[in-house]
């Protein structure tokens with residue numbers, strides 16, 4: 132338990148009740164070095180390194196595992212113009228692993244090209260066929276691919292195998308060749324991609340200068356300034372601060388009130404307000420922080436929740452957290468502390484209508500609280516997009532060059548910070564392993580164990596090498612000064628990719644041999660703000676404390692195929708009625724037509740159950756054959 136309450140010296144809020152709760156935890160003092168490169172502490176395996184002399188290894192008697200020269204066909208890139216034998220990365224890997232890589236000049240995003248290839252019976256040895264007509268199971272059933280046994284990972288790709296163990300049980304579900312009784316086997320239809328299951332996008336961002344103007348002081352020791360040195364935003368260095376502290380829910384409500392009523396911009400006019408909210412039917416990642424205060428997620432309807440009274444597993448629209456969110460939202464809206472956007476924002480498509488509107492409203496400089504994509508805070512290198520986002524939009528477009536900001540992990544819920552309190556953001560990927568066409572690497576039917584072992588070894592070496600390893604950094608990303616440049620300190624600043632047309636022919640790259648696994652570690656080579664934010668975010672493991680975890684998650688990964696089919700039939704029968712009851716209740720609530728939430732919520736739930744939700748809950752959501760979600764160990768593998 133390491134949730135941290137922000138401790139404010141406030142003239143406006145009753146001190147004592149909230150601030151006596153928890154002292155700042157020392158767990159925040161994670162040195163940056165541990166997070167700069169998730170892979171740096173793992174030793175490079177020497178088996179693949181032919182430049183290492185035998186004398187330096189203790190297993191001198193071992194045979195050279197790369198003695199036999201192997202030809203390996205390949206298709207893992209958009210690069211349809213690539214001419215085999217011309218790439219710098221191809222040459223490097225061929226030399227080290229005693230192989231001839233033969234990339235095929237078809238884009239893996241080309242449905243026609245891939246269909247023709249497969250129709251002709253051609254299957255590359257190693258591929259990722261995002262737009263093929265069949266998925267991994269379909270291709271295997273047609274005899275195009277082979278299976279991969281877990282032992283191969285254990286032996287030749289231990290880095291991957293360890294991640295697999297860490298992320299059980301869900302790591303085993305993806306691409307698994309299930310036994311006849313439905314149990315898991317040790318064989319897989321393809322190599323499941325590893326994705327970052329710790330990531331979340333939006334974080335809270337508020338005007339720090341306004342907080343100070345309305346009487347809050349935050350201890351400087353709790354604030355880490357974002358340093359900026361680029362030409363564009365460098366003059367705003369030290370104007371955005373990251374803190375790992377949390378405003379208690381009631382404090383934050385009070386802040387939204389004061390942003391509205393206490394003239395935080397000091398111009399003597401009643402012209403500001405706390406934040407922007409959307410109506411109840413707007414479900415998006417941009418509403419997740421608001422909803423998340425009440426333990427319910429807006430953007431992903433596959434999250435299921437446990438009803439604390441009945442123990443039923445229910446969808447968001449039957450969960451009390453949703454009710455509590457709606458109550459809070461309407462109450463704050465009616466007070467004017469948070470406001471909706473002008474007409475027309477409701478539509479999610481085209482995206483521009485609400486998104487442009489939101490950014491334009493924030494840019495008025497009259498709003499105190501925002502939610503910000505961590506990737507774009509103070510980002511200097513994506514002008515068209517990022518200049519409209521706070522904080523930079525306030526400096527650049529609202530004409531408020533002195534504005535200061537604070538950003539923190541999540542908005543807290545009314546139940547406080549007790550260990551079992553469930554509020555916060557949503558991890559973007561719940562599982563570390565993925566499946567489906569765009570998250571599965573395929574191995575051709577003709578590939579021998581030896582060939583598979585060679586490639587797995589290559590991937591193991593590339594993933595376990597130090598981030599600045601002279602061989603692997605070039606094999607993965609090219610040469611500094613040729614393929615990219617750093618904006619500041621190497622490996623600790625932004626990396627700008629050189630325009631492809633400006634790279635000399637002999638430095639061309641295929642680019643699809645190694646960039647195959649995202650291990651969930653902090654990204655290197657982002658802009659200054661994101662690099663710092665990422666270090667704190669991963670170093671302090673915010674995703675462990677500030678994310679809502681579903682009790683169950685509705686997806687083919689967790690739901691048996693027959694159950695999914697039966698559900699679809701039932702949903703076809705009941706779904707429209709359930710949706711209608713939900714929509715009516717939701718809209719009446721938004722329109723202020725609910726007189727007594729407690730009685731009307733109960734009536735609403737009864738209506739839903741009578742309309743068929745009871746059967747859905749009993750037969751599917753509560754059913755033990757629908758496996759409960761288990762949060763994996765989210766520690767970043769070093």
Ligand SMILES: [Ca+2]
Nearest residue numbers: 216231232233
């Ligand atoms: Ca070749």
Ligand SMILES: [Ca+2]
Nearest residue numbers: 394398400402
């Ligand atoms: Ca004012």
